[in-house]
Amino acid sequence: MSDNKQFWFVVGSQFLYGPEVLETVDKRAAEMAQWMSERLPRPLVYKATVKTDAEITRLMLDANHDPDCCGVVTWCHTFSPSKMWIHGLGALQKPWCHFATQYNRRIPNEEIDMDFMNLNQAAHGDREHGFIGARMRLPRKVIAGYWQDESVLEELGGWMRSALGWDFSRSLRIVRFGDNMRDVAVTEGDKVEAQIKLGWQVDYWPVGHLVETMDAVTDAEIDAQMEQYRERYDFGTDDMETVRYQAREELAMRKILKREGAMAFINNFQDLYGMRQLPGLASQNMMADGIGYGGEGDWKVAGMTAIMKKMAEGLEGGTLFMEDYTYDLAPGNEISLGAHMLEVCPSIAANRPRIEVHDLGIGDREPPARLVFEGKSGPGIVVSLIDMGGRLRMIIQDIEVIKPTLDMPNLPVARVMWKPAPDLLTGVKCWIHAGGAHHTVLSTAVTAQMMLDFCEIMQIECVHITKDSTVENLKRELFYNDIAWKLKEF
């Protein structure tokens, strides 16, 4: 990992048990943090065994002010009276995880006496600690289990990824090359709300400025970009001029994003004034490097693509901008086919992508170069962020990406086939009732749990469509959510 992002491990105690107990707790906490850090996506840095209100408050304020601290993990090895946590937890502005664990795995039958009980009373301490989180209605992740267990480390690591997504989101900038596609509703949204709730700065840059930047790109820069294309992809075209034009577009977009400190962008095929091709290969190759993209001006999906790519760093599987296109309604084996007119990220590719040049069929520009490939199979999710007017809603659906059942030799775009949970038809009904967009982020790396935790940290509404979903229950949930979110003061 190329940054210094980290998490803080804070252990609750008090003076009641004497200095020896505190020393033991301190030593054990350091040992646990060190051991776990070697197995987690980012270091868990042991900070202190805290005993007083002032100490806790100071530490939480320090966490707020440290840009590398992405969250605080607390645990009570002994009992830690929770009134002394009220000021600190009330001030904490970083994601919080309450880790209910224990130093020893088993109760030692012979050894156990009252000294042992005083030192090892996580079951006792974590309940007091849990109460104050509930009483203060604080967003938090609760993890329970032995700290060396694979499943527990996976849960903690998953939460760290959600918190890294939060950290990334707080400073995310999105460049809009043009405005949203005319007449379309779901790609619109309140950009001020998005900045308040998610931290995104979403700004417009004229297409004319992009064209000026493209004109200033040199042949040598394009040569270098073509070299990278050759390393990464096969060439299924001799039309080098068209591919070089994509390289020019990519170099210009990258320059503007770099200058603006942006990690996501949108464009709109209706707004390419002065450009000869819609960026296809250009956008796909940028997404391959972690940059978020949304078509037709969809900045919400662009932002979520960038965030989920950040959360997925180092994991197997792909994370990409996707669009539901068409169904295969074979009875009992219903499948959704997703693609986009060009911009499918090769992070999901099952084979080495091939650069091809084809006519677009819509718009009035020259045939663009694009990558063509099939998606790799595996369990995954699709995610959609929509603006409900007054609040944002995230919709997550469990899916199974399958090996495409057809060759589709005349389809000139990258394609992915999947079965949504609980089955295509119920899944579609649920998705439509929830208002999910046709644009999604599809991921076979980020889990639904990571997205649920992300929504909790962000304090936005979240709906999860699973193998157990029914239309009736989902409609009821949406109805209650509407009431709850209207009552909730933000």
Ligand code: MN
């Ligand atoms: Mn689209």
